[in-house]
Amino acid sequence: MQNDIIILGVFMADTTYRAPRLPKMGETLRGDGFSLGPGGKGSNQAVAAAKTGGKVGFITRIGADTFGQMAQDIWRDAGVTSLAITDATHPTGAACVFIDSSSGDNAIIIAPGSAGALSADDMASYSAEIGKAKVFLTQLEQPLEAAEAGLRIAREAGVITILNPAPAAELSDQMLVLCDWITPNESEAELLTGIAVTDLASATAAAEALLARGVGGVIVTLGAMGALLHDGTATTHIPAIKAGEVAETTGAGDAFNGGFATALAAGMQLPEALRFATATAAISVTRAGAAASMPMQAEVEALLAAQG
Numbered sequence: 429m430q431n432d433i434i435i436l437g438v439f440m441a442d443t444t445y446r447a448p449r450l451p452k453m454g455e456t457l458r459g460d461g462f463s464l465g466p467g468g469k470g471s472n473q474a475v476a477a478a479k480t481g482g483k484v485g486f487i488t489r490i491g492a493d494t495f496g497q498m499a500q501d502i503w504r505d506a507g508v509t510s511l512a513i514t515d516a517t518h519p520t521g522a523a524c525v526f527i528d529s530s531s532g533d534n535a536i537i538i539a540p541g542s543a544g545a546l547s548a549d550d551m552a553s554y555s556a557e558i559g560k561a562k563v564f565l566t567q568l569e570q571p572l573e574a575a576e577a578g579l580r581i582a583r584e585a586g587v588i589t590i591l592n593p594a595p596a597a598e599l600s601d602q603m604l605v606l607c608d609w610i611t612p613n614e615s616e617a618e619l620l621t622g623i624a625v626t627d628l629a630s631a632t633a634a635a636e637a638l639l640a641r642g643v644g645g646v647i648v649t650l651g652a653m654g655a656l657l658h659d660g661t662a663t664t665h666i667p668a669i670k671a672g673e674v675a676e677t678t679g680a681g682d683a684f685n686g687g688f689a690t691a692l693a694a695g696m697q698l699p700e701a702l703r704f705a706t707a708t709a710a711i712s713v714t715r716a717g718a719a720a721s722m723p724m725q726a727e728v729e730a731l732l733a734a735q736g
């Protein structure tokens with residue numbers, strides 16, 4: 429099967445803890461719940477893209493261990509083609525996810541494990557797969573050199589490139605110029621531009637700063653405020669869509685990016701693609717978990733139809 433979407437990223441086993449607050453240093457705090465499941469931004473985005481109708485190949489590194497098998501199982505069940513390199517010398521990545529019991533907000537510590545060794549050479553070995561795709565999507569949980577190499581290979585092949593700059597990091601202009609689209613949230617946009625994003629006006633200013641550094645187009649995700657698009661000529665506010673009560677926000681950004689990649693690969697025009705991505709994220713936050721919260725294509729289409 430031809431993969432229309434190639435995603436580079438990290439798989440991590442998410443160990444998720446719910447509690448009323450984070451413990452202080454030296455303190456032991458009784459939690460409200462625990463779960464173990466699949467995570468990692470790249471893997472979550474691959475699952476979101478595949479479940480919403482995309483033909484997805486996922487590039488990463490995993491260990492020869494139980495968490496690595498978990499990864500293969502979740503990709504198979506979601507319809508993701510595994511392009512993973514198995515590294516028997518390093519463990520599969522893991523993450524500690526804290527969920528605030530009352531608000532559903534999250535704080536995360538990641539240990540990428542074997543995926544921390546992803547390199548430009550690895551990306552070169554996948555140049556044929558990347559070059560045949562319609563969309564290439566990556567984030568920043570793996571080494572920057574791998575992300576930049578993947579973006580460059582995709583750009584040179586005429587593939588649409590999307591960078592989700594998460595977790596937040598400072599990036600060079602030579603990397604930004606490879607991005608057709610960049611999708612920061614408020615804090616990521618602030619780190620990249622020095623502009624505190626608190627409303628639509630400041631989001632616009634941050635987007636303009638990124639465009640000035642060579643990015644093709646910017647989508648600043650704004651949580652409950654929706655998202656702001658700047659394509660270099662005009663700005664558009666995409667309102668949030670409500671699909672139900674919020675359970676947790678852990679996978680919202682990944683759902684948005686995965687849905688956006690699927691929509692672009694399907695040939696949707698930009699306004700339609702952004703509504704599709706927004707609806708994907710809206711459904712995801714009504715469910716617990718990250719990969720487990722990703723909706724199916726039919727659910728996204730039903731929500732969009734109900735919105736009119």
